[in-house]
Amino acid sequence: xxxxxxxxxxxxxxxxxxxxxxxxxxxxxxxxxxxxxxxxxxxxxxxxxxxxxxxxxxxxxxxxxxxxxxxxxxxxxxxxxxxxxxxxxxxxxxxxxxxxxxxxxxxxxxxxxxxxxxxxxxxxxxxxxxxxxxxxxxxxxxxxxxxxxxxxxxxxxxxxxxxxxxxxxxxxxxxxxxxxxxxxxxxxxxxxxxxxxxxxxxxxxxxxxxxxxxxxxxxxxxxxx
Numbered sequence: 001x002x003x004x005x006x007x008x009x010x011x012x013x014x015x016x017x018x019x020x021x022x023x024x025x026x027x028x029x030x031x032x033x034x035x036x037x038x039x040x041x042x043x044x045x046x047x048x049x050x051x052x053x054x055x056x057x058x059x060x061x062x063x064x065x066x067x068x069x070x071x072x073x074x075x076x077x078x079x080x081x082x083x084x085x086x087x088x089x090x091x092x093x094x095x096x097x098x099x100x101x102x103x104x105x106x107x108x109x110x111x112x113x114x115x116x117x118x119x120x121x122x123x124x125x126x127x128x129x130x131x132x133x134x135x136x137x138x139x140x141x142x143x144x145x146x147x148x149x150x151x152x153x154x155x156x157x158x159x160x161x162x163x164x165x166x167x168x169x170x171x172x173x174x175x176x177x178x179x180x181x182x183x184x185x186x187x188x189x190x191x192x193x194x195x196x197x198x199x200x201x202x203x204x205x206x207x208x209x210x211x212x213x214x215x216x217x218x219x220x221x222x223x224x225x
Contacts, residue, residue: 001074003081010054010084012046013077017070020048022217023160023196024112026186028052030198031158033059037107040065040150042094042143047075049110050087058086059108065090065097067137094138094146101150108156109147113140115162140165140172148176151203156181158200166197179205184212 003011004020012020028049033039037059041049044064053059064087066072072091079087090097140161147157157178161169163185170180178201185194194214 001077003078006052007055009082010051011078011081012048012051013074013081014046015070015074018046018068018074020046024048025052026196026215027110027112027158027160027198030160030184030200031108031110031156033057033108036060038102038105039063039108039110040102040106042109042111042146043067043113043138044075044089045071045112047071047078047087047089049112050075051078051082051084054082054084054086058084060086062087063090063102063106064088065092065094067091067093095142097146098149103149104152106150106152106155108158109150110158111143111147112160113143114138115165140168141175144172144176144178148178148203151178153204155203156200157203158198160196160198163194163197166199169199173199173201178203179207180209181205182210182212184215186215186217189216189218190214 001013001015004014005011033053035057038061039059040063042065044050044066047064050062050064053062064075069091072089075089151157159169173180180199180201182200184198186196187194
């Protein structure tokens with residue numbers, strides 16, 4: 001294990017099993033979290049999203065949920081190293097949170113979910129990677145159901161996923177009273193197809209979705225619109 005430095009104060013503990021990529025950072029930025037927010041990050045892994053949120057405008061509290069004990073231990077190490085107090089690590093199955101969860105009280109739920117449907121694509125031989133990348137222990141419907149229960153009316157769910165799963169994500173949101181409100185695609189350049197989308201839905205909202213300018217990621221130039 002090693003520590004990745006986000007700024008002078010915030011560190012993320014990573015390992016071969018649990019690390020993070022650009023998509024998680026983009027999702028954290030896209031979420032537009034606020035200081036007054038009560039937040040839950042589902043499938044938090046090493047805790048990159050809750051820890052990234054500590055850089056600016058740290059939310060009031062962030063529940064960071066993951067089913068894998070090693071991931072939660074890494075998050076705990078990151079919390080200690082960063083000396084933050086507003087992140088609450090929870091080792092639990094997001095499908096079974098309800099006995100002690102803050103049901104109906106949260107402002108924001110984030111999730112960087114498994115992108116691949118079960119039994120699709122080449123599965124990793126590493127169990128932690130398999131769980132993170134394929135819908136083995138949870139699927140997008142489970143994520144949206146959890147968000148529906150956790151969010152207060154008007155609360156927001158922010159998710160990232162691959163473009164080929166867009167219809168699945170929108171359908172799951174609508175099935176659980178979460179109306180898609182903002183959508184942004186991410187590509188490497190104007191010439192290349194999107195490799196990621198970022199979407200925000202609001203619980204109990206009326207239909208209307210804003211399609212944002214496409215975000216381009218160029219290794220030499222950073223992020224552009």
